[in-house]
Amino acid sequence: MMGGVWHRDTISWLIVAAALPAAVAAVGTFGPLALGHMLLALAVIVFWQLVFLWSRAQPVSPIAIVTAIAVGVLAPGEFAPWQIVLAASFGTVIGEQVFGGWGRNIVNAAVAMLAFLYFAFPQTTIPGGGQLLALAVIPGALMLLVTGVLSWQVVLSAVVGTITVSLGLGENPMTVFASGSMVFGLVFLVGDPVASSATRAGRWIYGFLAGALLALLGWTDTGFDGPQAIIFACLVASLLAPLIDAGVIAATRRFWRPYNG
Amino acid sequence: MKALRTLYGPIIDNNPVTLQILGICSALAVTTSLSTALIMSVALTVVLMAGSLTISLIRHHIPTSIRLIVQITIIASLVIVTDQLIQAFAFELSQRLSIFVGLIVTNCLVLSRAEAFAMHNPPGISALDALGNGLGYSLILMIVGFVRELLGAGTLFGQTVFLSVHDGGWFVPLNLMLLAPSAFFILGLLIWVIRTIRPAQVEQTDFVLEPEIGEKTK
Numbered sequence: 001m002m003g004g005v006w007h008r009d010t011i012s013w014l015i016v017a018a019a020l021p022a023a024v025a026a027v028g029t030f031g032p033l034a035l036g037h038m039l040l041a042l043a044v045i046v047f048w049q050l051v052f053l054w055s056r057a058q059p060v061s062p063i064a065i066v067t068a069i070a071v072g073v074l075a076p077g078e079f080a081p082w083q084i085v086l087a088a089s090f091g092t093v094i095g096e097q098v099f100g101g102w103g104r105n106i107v108n109a110a111v112a113m114l115a116f117l118y119f120a121f122p123q124t125t126i127p128g129g130g131q132l133l134a135l136a137v138i139p140g141a142l143m144l145l146v147t148g149v150l151s152w153q154v155v156l157s158a159v160v161g162t163i164t165v166s167l168g169l170g171e172n173p174m175t176v177f178a179s180g181s182m183v184f185g186l187v188f189l190v191g192d193p194v195a196s197s198a199t200r201a202g203r204w205i206y207g208f209l210a211g212a213l214l215a216l217l218g219w220t221d222t223g224f225d226g227p228q229a230i231i232f233a234c235l236v237a238s239l240l241a242p243l244i245d246a247g248v249i250a251a252t253r254r255f256w257r258p259y260n261g
Numbered sequence: 262m263k264a265l266r267t268l269y270g271p272i273i274d275n276n277p278v279t280l281q282i283l284g285i286c287s288a289l290a291v292t293t294s295l296s297t298a299l300i301m302s303v304a305l306t307v308v309l310m311a312g313s314l315t316i317s318l319i320r321h322h323i324p325t326s327i328r329l330i331v332q333i334t335i336i337a338s339l340v341i342v343t344d345q346l347i348q349a350f351a352f353e354l355s356q357r358l359s360i361f362v363g364l365i366v367t368n369c370l371v372l373s374r375a376e377a378f379a380m381h382n383p384p385g386i387s388a389l390d391a392l393g394n395g396l397g398y399s400l401i402l403m404i405v406g407f408v409r410e411l412l413g414a415g416t417l418f419g420q421t422v423f424l425s426v427h428d429g430g431w432f433v434p435l436n437l438m439l440l441a442p443s444a445f446f447i448l449g450l451l452i453w454v455i456r457t458i459r460p461a462q463v464e465q466t467d468f469v470l471e472p473e474i475g476e477k478t479k
Contacts, residue, residue: 080433094446098453100470120437 008103011193012063014149018140022184023069025136029129029180030076037084038072041113044088052097061102063109066188067092070110073133073184074227075117077124087117107238108192114231128226133180141187150191153200154207158190161211166219175224176215185230186214195238199248206244210237267386271393273459277370278401279452280462284370288402289444291361295418298406300354304343304362306395309371312336313379313391320380332375337366370398405447413438 027035045064052058071088079087091113096105118126144150159177166173176182190196190210197206210233218229277283284305291301315335316323323331344362347355355362365371374394379387410416415423415432424430437443456462 083433090446094449104470116437119440119442120435121433122436 008059009062011149012061012066012102014144014147015188016062016065018144019066019069019188021136021140022073022133022180022188025133025180026069026073026076026129026184029133030072030127033078034072034076037075037079038068040081040084041071041088042068044085045092045109048089048092048097049101052101058097058101063102064092067108067110067113070184070188071113071117073129074110074114074181074231075126077126079117079121079124083117083121087113087120090116103194105194106242107235108189108195111189111195111231111234111238114227115235118228118231126227128182128224129180129184131178131180134178134183137180137183137187141183141191144187144191149193150187151193151196151203151207153203154191154196154210155186157204157207158186158211158214161208161213162215163211165212165215169215169219171215171219171224173215176218179224179226181227182214182218182230185227185234186211189230189234190214190237192238195234195241197241197244197248199245199252201252202241202244202248205248206237206241209240209244210234213237264386264389268389268393271390271397272400273397273455274462276397276401276455277373277394278398279448279455281370281373283373284368284398285448287361287364287368288398288405288448289441291358292402292406292409292444293413293439294357294410294416295403295406296354297357298402300347300351300358301361302395302399302402304347305365305368305371305398306392308336308339308343308365309374309395310388310391311339312371313374313387314384315339316375317379317382317384317387323380328380329372329376332372333366336371336375340365370394401448401451404451405444408447409438409443413443 023038027038042064045067046060049058049060049064053060068088071084075084091109091111095107095112096102096109099105102109117124141150141155145152145155162176163173166176190207197203213233213236214229217232218224218226271277275281278285278288287301287305291297312332312335316332340363343365344355347358347362374391378390382390407417410418411422412435414434415421415425415430421428423432425432425434435443
């Protein structure tokens with residue numbers, strides 16, 4: 001008998017279910033290229049999960065499907081298969097498996113993967129998804145919000161952060177939310193329950209930071225610059241997440257010390 | 262026998278870069294090509310040896326309270342001489358190395374060998390220890406430089422090994438390899454390999470995680 005319904009893989013299956021409509025919409029928007037990238041990335045990730053299962057007895061996780069979908073949604077450019085294989089290997093091994101598998105990682109494996117792709121092969125242009133993709137993310141996001149997997153504080157503060165900085169720069173924030181890649185990244189990468197902050201106040205700070213960085217990195221002279229912005233914003237924010245949590249815990253302790261004696 | 266161990270100990274067993282994690286800054290900065298990595302390795306090894314030898318020779322005459330100042334003065338003088346020599350005989354390379362030869366002064370590796378070893382040991386063995394540490398540092402720099410130049414530009418010592426797509430070949434250069442993070446990744450993987458082969462280098466774990474909920478109640 002498992003320890004209740006809320007097992008680690010219950011959460012990952014929920015995230016998988018939430019990401020499926022977005023995957024279908026991405027394949028519809030970007031064509032078979034995105035599907036090819038997803039399947040290839042999935043095969044590579046499963047391979048590495050099995051290697052670590054065999055060598056370190058680390059349990060495999062269905063989160064591989066979400067990571068693969070993220071690669072298809074946020075990297076639908078003309079990447080050669082070996083480039084996807086390299087990036088997926090890097091992301092899943094360095095971003096996730098060396099830390100002990102999903103749930104113990106510091107950054108989301110998909111973020112590590114995509115950051116590698118963007119840095120290593122900057123020549124490839126990456127189209128951002130349109131409103132169809134954005135709409136397809138909404139039902140999954142609602143489901144995750146209701147089940148509590150996705151923290152509403154993170155989503156709300158990220159949206160506030162993006163709007164604040166966009167308005168500060170004199171741009172229209174609605175452009176960001178009409179872009180499917182941004183909405184997908186906001187829900188599944190920034191809102192990733194593992195890599196984001198865990199304390200209540202920390203979530204507000206983390207989400208605001210991610211949203212502000214997204215707007216700051218994304219707005220260029222020629223308009224809003226696609227998926228790179230969300231990946232790098234998420235990378236920086238999730239690296240700072242443990243620090244934010246530690247700060248919040250220290251501040252809370254200091255606040256309550258006079259009362260607790 | 263002990264002298265020999267002092268020499269080869271720091272090369273893998275007690276490597277200054279992969280075990281003591283010293284000298285990382287220069288290991289990141291100069292390893293985009295093998296020729297700069299080689300010059301840097303030679304410069305550091307020479308400075309390290311000459312510095313350790315000098316400090317060991319006068320170790321009984323250095324007042325304890327100002328020993329760090331004396332050590333840094335000696336090391337800095339040696340670094341300036343080395344830097345001038347490189348500028349005189351390899352000007353183009355010295356331009357590419359920019360300030361990193363000068364920064365050997367602040368390299369923790371040099372000071373740590375002077376402070377931890379040369380201050381307490383006779384000159385001969387101090388020089389051997391410095392040589393061993395210099396070679397250990399050089400070995401890591403050459404490995405990182407080899408991987409970064411080969412995958413980042415398709416060349417070794419500036420000679421084309423893989424013809425890149427721009428020149429009609431098949432090789433697609435990995436731009437990531439020319440950026441600083443890649444040196445971190447290569448160093449990390451290297452440390453992983455070394456500690457897998459020699460588990461004695463693995464640090465004690467800071468804490469142990471509880472078994473997962475599902476496993477506990479099974």
